[in-house]
Amino acid sequence: MTAILKVEGLKKQFGKVQALRDVTFNVKPGEIVGFIGPNGAGKSTTIRILLGIIKRDGGRAEIFGKDPWKDSFEIHKRISYVPGDVSLWGSLTGGEIIDLFMKLHGSGDKEKRDYLIERFELDPRKNAKGYSKGNRQKVGLIAALSVDSDLYIFDEPTSGLDPLMEQVFQEEVEKIKDANKSMLLSSHILSEVERLADKVVIIRQGEIVETGTLDELRHLTRSTVILETKDDVSKMANINGVHDFVQKDNQGIFFADHEYLNDILVKATKLGTKKLEITPPTLEDLFMRHYEG
Amino acid sequence: MKEKFAHWDMLFVQYLKRDWKKIAIWVLGLGLFSAGLVPAFVEIGKGDGTIAMYETLQNPAMISIVGPTPVETASEYTIGAMYAHEMLLFCGLFAMTISILHVIGHTRKEEDLGLTELIRSFQVGRQANSLAVMVETVFINILLAMLISGVMINYRIDGITVGGSVLFGTSIAMAGIVGAGIALVMAQIMPISSSAIGSSLGIMGFLYIIRGVTDISNVKLSMINPLGWFYLTYPFVENRWLPVILASLFSIIMIIIAFALEEGRDMGAGYIPQREGRANAKKSLLSVYGLFIHLNKGVIISWLITFFVLGIAYGAIYGDMQGFLESNELMKRMFAYAGFSIEESFSSTVMVVMAGLVTILPIVIVNKLFSEEKNLYLSQIYGTKVRRRQLYWTSVSLAIITSIIGVFLAAGSLGGTAISVMENSPMNIMDFLLIGFNLLPTILFFTGLAALILGWWPSLGKIVYVYLGYSFFLSYFEGILDLPEWLIKTTPQSWLPKIPMEDFNALIFIIITAISIGLMIFGYIGYKRRDMIERA
Numbered sequence: 001m002t003a004i005l006k007v008e009g010l011k012k013q014f015g016k017v018q019a020l021r022d023v024t025f026n027v028k029p030g031e032i033v034g035f036i037g038p039n040g041a042g043k044s045t046t047i048r049i050l051l052g053i054i055k056r057d058g059g060r061a062e063i064f065g066k067d068p069w070k071d072s073f074e075i076h077k078r079i080s081y082v083p084g085d086v087s088l089w090g091s092l093t094g095g096e097i098i099d100l101f102m103k104l105h106g107s108g109d110k111e112k113r114d115y116l117i118e119r120f121e122l123d124p125r126k127n128a129k130g131y132s133k134g135n136r137q138k139v140g141l142i143a144a145l146s147v148d149s150d151l152y153i154f155d156e157p158t159s160g161l162d163p164l165m166e167q168v169f170q171e172e173v174e175k176i177k178d179a180n181k182s183m184l185l186s187s188h189i190l191s192e193v194e195r196l197a198d199k200v201v202i203i204r205q206g207e208i209v210e211t212g213t214l215d216e217l218r219h220l221t222r223s224t225v226i227l228e229t230k231d232d233v234s235k236m237a238n239i240n241g242v243h244d245f246v247q248k249d250n251q252g253i254f255f256a257d258h259e260y261l262n263d264i265l266v267k268a269t270k271l272g273t274k275k276l277e278i279t280p281p282t283l284e285d286l287f288m289r290h291y292e293g
Numbered sequence: 294m295k296e297k298f299a300h301w302d303m304l305f306v307q308y309l310k311r312d313w314k315k316i317a318i319w320v321l322g323l324g325l326f327s328a329g330l331v332p333a334f335v336e337i338g339k340g341d342g343t344i345a346m347y348e349t350l351q352n353p354a355m356i357s358i359v360g361p362t363p364v365e366t367a368s369e370y371t372i373g374a375m376y377a378h379e380m381l382l383f384c385g386l387f388a389m390t391i392s393i394l395h396v397i398g399h400t401r402k403e404e405d406l407g408l409t410e411l412i413r414s415f416q417v418g419r420q421a422n423s424l425a426v427m428v429e430t431v432f433i434n435i436l437l438a439m440l441i442s443g444v445m446i447n448y449r450i451d452g453i454t455v456g457g458s459v460l461f462g463t464s465i466a467m468a469g470i471v472g473a474g475i476a477l478v479m480a481q482i483m484p485i486s487s488s489a490i491g492s493s494l495g496i497m498g499f500l501y502i503i504r505g506v507t508d509i510s511n512v513k514l515s516m517i518n519p520l521g522w523f524y525l526t527y528p529f530v531e532n533r534w535l536p537v538i539l540a541s542l543f544s545i546i547m548i549i550i551a552f553a554l555e556e557g558r559d560m561g562a563g564y565i566p567q568r569e570g571r572a573n574a575k576k577s578l579l580s581v582y583g584l585f586i587h588l589n590k591g592v593i594i595s596w597l598i599t600f601f602v603l604g605i606a607y608g609a610i611y612g613d614m615q616g617f618l619e620s621n622e623l624m625k626r627m628f629a630y631a632g633f634s635i636e637e638s639f640s641s642t643v644m645v646v647m648a649g650l651v652t653i654l655p656i657v658i659v660n661k662l663f664s665e666e667k668n669l670y671l672s673q674i675y676g677t678k679v680r681r682r683q684l685y686w687t688s689v690s691l692a693i694i695t696s697i698i699g700v701f702l703a704a705g706s707l708g709g710t711a712i713s714v715m716e717n718s719p720m721n722i723m724d725f726l727l728i729g730f731n732l733l734p735t736i737l738f739f740t741g742l743a744a745l746i747l748g749w750w751p752s753l754g755k756i757v758y759v760y761l762g763y764s765f766f767l768s769y770f771e772g773i774l775d776l777p778e779w780l781i782k783t784t785p786q787s788w789l790p791k792i793p794m795e796d797f798n799a800l801i802f803i804i805i806t807a808i809s810i811g812l813m814i815f816g817y818i819g820y821k822r823r824d825m826i827e828r829a
């Protein structure tokens with residue numbers, strides 16, 4: 001399948017700051033792509049180039065086979081965008097702003113809008129002046145989700161949302177996924193996109209450092225395991241796939257290679273498992289590995 | 294009873310400590326402004342200046358703006374009478390505004406922010422805060438009165454009597470205290486602090502307009518207006534203290550009402566429930582044009598009103614133009630041209646002044662697009678079907694349209710008023726409109742410059758104001774200062790003929806308009822090409 005969004009060797013400089021050095025990735029139809037990187041990595045810059053808000057200095061970018069700088073109007077007909085940072089006019093209510101965005105977008109669904117306002121528990125009659133960061137984010141999301149698009153581009157959509165609302169957001173994204181639409185979802189927290197993303201693109205200092213499905217990336221690194229057993233837990237230390245074992249009372253903490261996870265669990269069961277916690281790698285872990293490798 | 298106000302004195306001292314910088318600026322700034330312009334008035338009053346001013350201000354249009362004077366013949370119009378007549382109402386409104394903002398800022402606003410809750414948790418009485426803020430505001434206004442009176446007494450000028458000076462200062466302070474009383478009541482009634490401020494200032498504006506009407510029709514009626522209790526004290530003429538007493542009583546009653554209201558309400562809630570906004574947008578908002586009109590509405594309306602009022606104020610001078618200009622050498626040099634009637638030459642200069650002011654509006658509108666861009670208001674809109682072309686040309690065309698309306702209002706109200714106050718006018722309304730619209734290309738030129746900068750060097754948007762200020766200054770003082778021709782030619786205003794002394798020149802009109810449109814188009818090319826700047 002040909003990608004509907006394609007960037008290759010993207011570069012962007014702001015004065016002396018080289019914000020993007022070499023950004024390459026693609027989004028295929030029906031794919032949800034997590035775009036992960038710490039603050040200042042270049043996520044928003046990349047996304048702004050994709051929307052034609054700023055112009056690339058080098059490399060190629062394409063959405064639906066069109067150039068985002070030259071043909072932004074054609075592209076915008078088929079995408080929904082929620083920026084990472086939004087200011088909302090204090091003289092308008094959230095409801096008015098949602099209507100405005102939908103209208104300017106051109107293909108909004110009123111019923112969907114009302115449904116989403118309810119789901120996100122937004123008070124549309126309140127002046128946007130009084131909105132928290134999370135509520136501002138909701139306004140953008142509701143407007144964008146009410147619109148039927150082929151590609152959704154969300155820049156850190158869940159920052160500021162409380163966990164309950166993040167849950168609602170994830171459920172709405174699932175629906176988009178089920179409808180076979182595509183999405184580019186940026187975040188500086190890996191676990192935020194874990195559940196949703198088919199593929200993860202990791203950017204650091206303007207360069208893509210990893211691309212692949214989460215599984216592919218995960219096997220590159222190790223999960224953290226906390227294990228408590230009836231018998232002596234120190235017996236775990238010497239089996240294959242266990243690294244950096246430390247023991248506190250009857251509790252052992254170590255890193256586990258995913259290839260050996262089964263062996264490790266079998267052994268743990270033999271020792272009489274009382275407590276088991278496996279934490280998947282964080283973004284930081286991935287970077288650590290990248291440094292080492 | 295005592296319990297409710299427990300520890301108010303402690304809070305009061307605390308507030309003086311906290312606010313002392315603000316108090317110093319408030320008292321010195323407003324005090325020196327209120328008392329410090331006396332030398333300028335002495336200058337204006339030289340020769341027959343007071344007489345001319347008296348005649349000018351007898352005009353109903355002027356009375357509705359600055360208020361009446363009890364003086365019945367021009368010869369009794371002393372410097373003091375003139376000063377109080379022109380300054381008292383405005384200084385009083387100033388004092389009122391600051392007091393309103395202060396009282397609500399320290400009562401309702403802090404409540405909304407949750408600070409009051411914190412204070413109350415320290416064994417402080419329920420109403421101690423309101424009392425402390427009120428006492429503080431009264432105290433500040435007393436300081437203000439003392440400073441104003443002291444400065445004025447020290448001039449030792451004929452007509453600026455000691456009694457008058459004390460009353461003048463006291464009247465301004467009373468204005469502040471009346472404002473504080475109104476504000477404290479509104480702080481109890483309204484659902485949030487911003488609506489308390491809005492309604493207090495709204496009441497003040499409403500009373501101001503009412504008194505403009507009653508001053509002309511029947512001054513006695515102005516005495517039932519709370520504003521009348523400070524600007525109708527007539528310092529230096531009749532020195533009436535009765536209004537001051539009325540103002541004091543009114544303030545005390547307001548404070549009592551406010552305390553009673555505060556007693557009966559919950560913290561953080563007013564008597565009027567918070568007005569619900571709209572859940573859905575009106576159709577008129579749902580386009581780039583609708584949005585931009587909404588965003589600029591406040592600026593547009595307030596400037597258009599300013600142009601209109603200014604036109605009336607200048608127009609009123611035509612009633613006794615001869616006297617006004619003859620009395621003052623400076624004015625004459627500024628406004629008179631040899632070989633033309635004084636009204637005609639005055640019209641020409643005054644229109645340049647007004648066109649300069651009208652120019653501010655389109656610049657504000659064009660620059661607004663960049664401030665929206667920079668402050669991240671448009672980010673999500675960039676991802677919609679809205680094109681840059683729409684954003685740019687909507688702003689620019691809104692700027693052009695409001696310029697045209699601005700010129701029309703300024704020239705029209707100037708002409709209309711002038712014609713109505715002159716016995717036999719040498720000019721008709723079309724003459725005035727022609728003088729005004731002749732200058733439209735200069736306004737378009739500045740708009741074009743602003744648009745050019747928006748397109749290519751958006752962060753330099755303020756530069757257009759600097760250039761406008763410079764041109765304004767040069768063309769205003771052209772007659773007084775002996776400036777070389779080339780320097781004067783650096784101002785767009787000088788490129789157009791001075792109507793009615795010179796004839797309208799269609800060619801120049803078209804050329805400058807075309808250049809301006811060219812600047813706008815060139816600006817658009819830049820706007821289309823550049824990065825949007827989204828850094829707050």
Ligand SMILES: Nc1ncnc2c1ncn2[C@@H]1O[C@H](COP(=O)(O)OP(=O)(O)O)[C@@H](O)[C@H]1O
Nearest residue numbers: 014017019038039040041042043044045046828
């Ligand atoms: N308009 C701009 N001017 C100058 N520097 C910028 C601008 N926008 C972004 N940058 C810089 O580019 C880098 C990448 O920023 P950004 O794309 O916002 O990162 P992210 O969205 O991943 O947090 C940062 O160093 C940032 O300071």
Ligand SMILES: [Mg+2]
Nearest residue numbers: 043044045084
């Ligand atoms: Mg970002």
